[in-house]
Amino acid sequence: xxxxxxxxxxxxxxxxxxxxxxxxxxxxxxxxxxxxxxxxxxxxxxxxxxxxxxxxxxxxxxxxxxxxxxxxxxxxxxxxxxxxxxxxxxxxxxxxxxxxxxxxxxxxxxxxxxxxxxxxxxxxxxxxxxxxxxxxxxxxxxxxxxxxxxxxxxxxxxxxxxxxxxxxxxxxxxxxxxxxxxxxxxxxxxxxxxxxxxxxxxxxxxxxxxxxxxxxxxxxxxxxxxxxxxxxxxxxxxxxxxxxxxxxxxxxxxxxxxxxxxxxxxxxxxxxxxxxxxxxxxxxxxxxxxxxxxxxxxxxxxxxxxxxxxxxxxxxxxxxxxxxxxxxxxxxxxxxxxxxxxxxxxxxxxxxxxxxxxxxxxxx
Ligand code: M6R
Numbered sequence: 001x002x003x004x005x006x007x008x009x010x011x012x013x014x015x016x017x018x019x020x021x022x023x024x025x026x027x028x029x030x031x032x033x034x035x036x037x038x039x040x041x042x043x044x045x046x047x048x049x050x051x052x053x054x055x056x057x058x059x060x061x062x063x064x065x066x067x068x069x070x071x072x073x074x075x076x077x078x079x080x081x082x083x084x085x086x087x088x089x090x091x092x093x094x095x096x097x098x099x100x101x102x103x104x105x106x107x108x109x110x111x112x113x114x115x116x117x118x119x120x121x122x123x124x125x126x127x128x129x130x131x132x133x134x135x136x137x138x139x140x141x142x143x144x145x146x147x148x149x150x151x152x153x154x155x156x157x158x159x160x161x162x163x164x165x166x167x168x169x170x171x172x173x174x175x176x177x178x179x180x181x182x183x184x185x186x187x188x189x190x191x192x193x194x195x196x197x198x199x200x201x202x203x204x205x206x207x208x209x210x211x212x213x214x215x216x217x218x219x220x221x222x223x224x225x226x227x228x229x230x231x232x233x234x235x236x237x238x239x240x241x242x243x244x245x246x247x248x249x250x251x252x253x254x255x256x257x258x259x260x261x262x263x264x265x266x267x268x269x270x271x272x273x274x275x276x277x278x279x280x281x282x283x284x285x286x287x288x289x290x291x292x293x294x295x296x297x298x299x300x301x302x303x304x305x306x307x308x309x310x311x312x313x314x315x316x317x318x319x320x321x322x323x324x325x326x327x328x329x330x331x332x333x334x335x336x337x338x339x340x341x342x343x344x345x346x347x348x349x350x351x352x353x354x355x356x357x358x359x360x361x362x363x364x
Contacts, residue, residue, distance in 0.1 A: 035171050082110040125141035212315075
């Protein structure tokens, strides 16, 4: 049931601190400060390349994970949406791990891609939320998210749980490759363990986000900008807004603005900038100032330091708790989900059952 919440989507957004903690429990030994996988007998050390395949929100979780696999494990990563992957001629060499991400474990294109990868001799890992699903049954390495049933068509808690599993997997792979000292491992475990409390901190801005929703609800087009792991998050924010509020939205790499999309900017196009303070902050802020100089109305999502440094001149700001960069994508997912939710409610759309969409896409 929806409990006290008006929609399943809102209930599921609010469940995130608990279900992410639940999920992480299967992948971390918090007290020992060590990483763990649900199974011991999968040979991660021999993985030479990772090929990630998924659709929709699960694909964006995979895009974030690419940064982690490269950064921690130094393993090359290919990634594609399932509907493209299965109709190209992907080069899948020996020693490859094909990783499929799916809430339902039943998405037709992702499943077909899994079978194709298996036929090409890849080891198969899946991150799924339904442990009895077809993908779960067909995997060599089953990595469950413990988000519980997700009813809202817009994926929310499954996404943050996928990110939690993928961060832990990337760190496990790094360890298997001898690229993680015990101290580094302990630090990663500590950062990941801080995610549930940080998600709670992010939820505290629900009301502030609700108050600014009318700015977005009045727009015809909205742009989302981010860099690094916040770039896939920008695309996820745009997808969330499109699917439930029916407002046209695009997510862009902040640095790509001046290669075309900046031509769209005028006072009618709100721009949501996702920029936690950190190594990429100044770069993103300079792209933000370029759009402000063209009259663009910016909503800046950052932490206290970031808002202090760059919040002037924004039409609204959303302050997130200050978190380690590793968990920032999980934490910053919350305001973009809440924003899409409140805009959809303001527009009066059917939030849990948006038009033309199905929860599980089991046809091609
Ligand atoms: O069950 P899956 O994770 O395989 O589903 C993939 C997409 O259909 C799904 O994420 C879709 O994009 C959501 N409606 C996004 O909110």
